[in-house]
Amino acid sequence: MITKAIGKYKLLVTAAILTMLIQVGATLWQPSYMKSILSVMANTALSTSGKIDRISGYGVALIVIAVIGLIGSVLNTITAAKIAQAVSADLRENTFRKIQTFSYEDVEKFKSENLVVRMTNDINQIQMLLMMIFQVLIRVPLLFVGAFVLSIITMPQLWWIIIVMVVLIVVVTGLSMRAMGPHFSAFQKLMDRINGIAKDNLRGARVVKSFVQEKNQEAKFDKESDDLFGHNLSVGYIFSTMIPAFTIISQLAIFVAILFVSTFITKSASFAQDQLGGIMSFIQYMMQIMFAIIMGGMMSMFASRGFVSMGRIAEVLDTKVSMIFDDVPDETLDGTIEFDHVSFAYPNDDEPMLKDVSFKINSGQMVGIVGATGAGKSTLAQLIPRLFDPTSGTVKVGGKDLRHVSKGTLKKNISIVLQKAILFSGTISGNLKQGKQDASSSEMDRAAQIAQAAEFINKLPDRYEANVEERGNNFSGGQKQRMSITRGIIKSPKILILDDSTSALDARSEKLVQDAFSQELKDTTTIIIAQKISSVVHADTILVMDEGRIVAQGNHKELVATSDVYQQIYATQKAKEEA
Structure with missing residues (x-):
């Protein structure tokens, strides 16, 4: 060396x-x-x-x-x-x-x-x-x-x-x-x-x-x-x-x-x-x-x-990287997602986190994923942008096995917004352009409007050039989440994954974000992982997870009538709201 x-x-x-x-x-x-x-x-x-x-x-x-x-x-x-x-x-x-x-x-x-x-x-x-x-x-x-x-x-x-x-x-x-x-x-x-x-x-x-x-x-x-x-x-x-x-x-x-x-x-x-x-x-x-x-x-x-x-x-x-991307040209994929008998275990874990998961999502659908803590919701979401590879089975996007597409293709077509909003020191525009390096002012404005971040960004004297301290400490939790959502949608991805990324928003702001998604991101496949049923009740399809498996699938009305797990989650949250 x-x-x-x-x-x-x-x-x-x-x-x-x-x-x-x-x-x-x-x-x-x-x-x-x-x-x-x-x-x-x-x-x-x-x-x-x-x-x-x-x-x-x-x-x-x-x-x-x-x-x-x-x-x-x-x-x-x-x-x-x-x-x-x-x-x-x-x-x-x-x-x-x-x-x-x-x-x-x-x-x-x-x-x-x-x-x-x-x-x-x-x-x-x-x-x-x-x-x-x-x-x-x-x-x-x-x-x-x-x-x-x-x-x-x-x-x-x-x-x-x-x-x-x-x-x-x-x-x-x-x-x-x-x-x-x-x-x-x-x-x-x-x-x-x-x-x-x-x-x-x-x-x-x-x-x-x-x-x-x-x-x-x-x-x-x-x-x-x-x-x-x-x-x-x-x-x-x-x-x-x-x-x-x-x-x-x-x-x-x-x-x-x-x-x-x-x-x-x-x-x-x-x-x-x-x-x-x-x-x-x-x-x-x-x-x-x-x-x-x-x-x-x-x-x-x-x-x-x-x-x-x-x-x-x-x-x-000298470390051999565990995840290799094929050297193939970047391409545009549609928003279909398919899991074919996927299982996954984290390194050094004996028990798999996901067990024989299979489902298909059509392009442009809004899909909610709910389940108890530790059910495997976030793990499932992280397989879609290929942050991990499945232990067995296949994950496909646009009909292509993710192990046979380029890194540029994944970056171009898929965005994930994590629950813990991570911002880097610099400026707001510097953080947003991590989603798209050549993003214009109009693109930043559109994304900020959809994510309801324009509400506070426009009040700042320097707007997008406003200073962001280390880990975004000069912004509230809700503001950081909205900026993270803005960064995720600024490149108009084919697939947008929100991993409980509205948890810090108040009910009004969350409703505005959901309405904006329905109107502005009709062609985007949106996956919403949430603890609250209210965050996914409007989704086209809801996947219910329990102990690493998908135990039910359907819309809100169907699941309330047929799924015991969904009924328990819904009843518990409804009781809390009424109380």
Whole structure:
């Protein structure tokens, strides 16, 4: 996934690697000049002026190398940042596009709050990982190998000190990484839970405050937050032992190196002049080796969190979408609907919600669907615009199996208005044009008149350009439902599904909407799902559902006379109205 994403930026990647090589080269080059300077100082054959001239030349060379290394470091940081930003932006966009192809079933599989964390926090972790790769993780092995080889060349007698130091540091790093791994893996899961709690609390703020549940919400949040704090604290404790351990190992290595060099000097006078300068370079190379291992270990620990996030993003991108649309031309269908022995069960549910449902609706009919709560009314409605596919059986619109028509055909011919009116922040026109992107002012006016939304929209100073706050919080429930109905009918669909979408309207407004439907949408097949008999009493046909089955079908008068289930619902509601 990352390799493919980075492949688009080959020029930047090449520049990042070249600048890194310049930086590493400058770092490895500097100790050799320190050796030369000490060798000049120990050379008794040179005069004082000769020593000064040579040392000055080496000093200028050191400054030039340092400047070159600095320039390489700056350019490396810039190119690494550009790669990280560009790739993370691409991943975020690709992840969002992928999510748009998900069906309801796919979204429920991941959960919405989980997907939000993946697109934000996980992408940020990958961005940090890319920065580390091009700034540290690639530089570390180059610096380690270079310093290791040059240290042995500089002081071949002390090669074993390097080996022992490397082994000890690697052991400490490995044990630390093993201890930290589970904590980093737990971070993202806890972030998902914390985000979910915060999201539920903010969305349900009215419920929380109405039932005085602030303390309970705080307790739930504190529990997850404390778990995250505990994992962070454990990582901090491990770090607090790592750094002192690395320091002790490096200082012991330096002490042993100086001890053995002093032994060599006492045994050989010529060693002092020829190799004394090498001890400083050797120590610097040891420090570079230690730095490379420490940085590699520490960055690998942080990178492990990035790799976990990478896996989570890959899981989204590699998900096989459960609902595939045929690549066929868009077409106009008539409003006939047919269910042929349809059964449906939600994912992970053992019991089907719909059981062997069969019926046919002719184009232009107004059909009501009633039944007790949990009878399967909304589930049935969601199969018509193919929000779900049936577990068995066939759903046809215009005589076509929905599994063999394009997504554009469904969008063009079918509209569904849900009970929970969902509006997006922006303007009223922006929300209405989600139903038809090129909707004109006259089309918005007509739809608003039918849905009785013009009643309040025309009173707003900016009318269709009036501001809509997040989730439409600056409008009442009835106003939001009427705007949702307007959005559903603005494209003049062949089939309009109203899933209890007038529940928040008063009796007068609901009657006006029903009358407008009868007059203005005569050619539209209208399906009204309702809890109230009064909402469907005027329908051409009423389907009565009970426990996932259609137990009766007919108009109001026929059902009152023949259906026990319908009679019970009607009698109960009539008694309430009379009371």
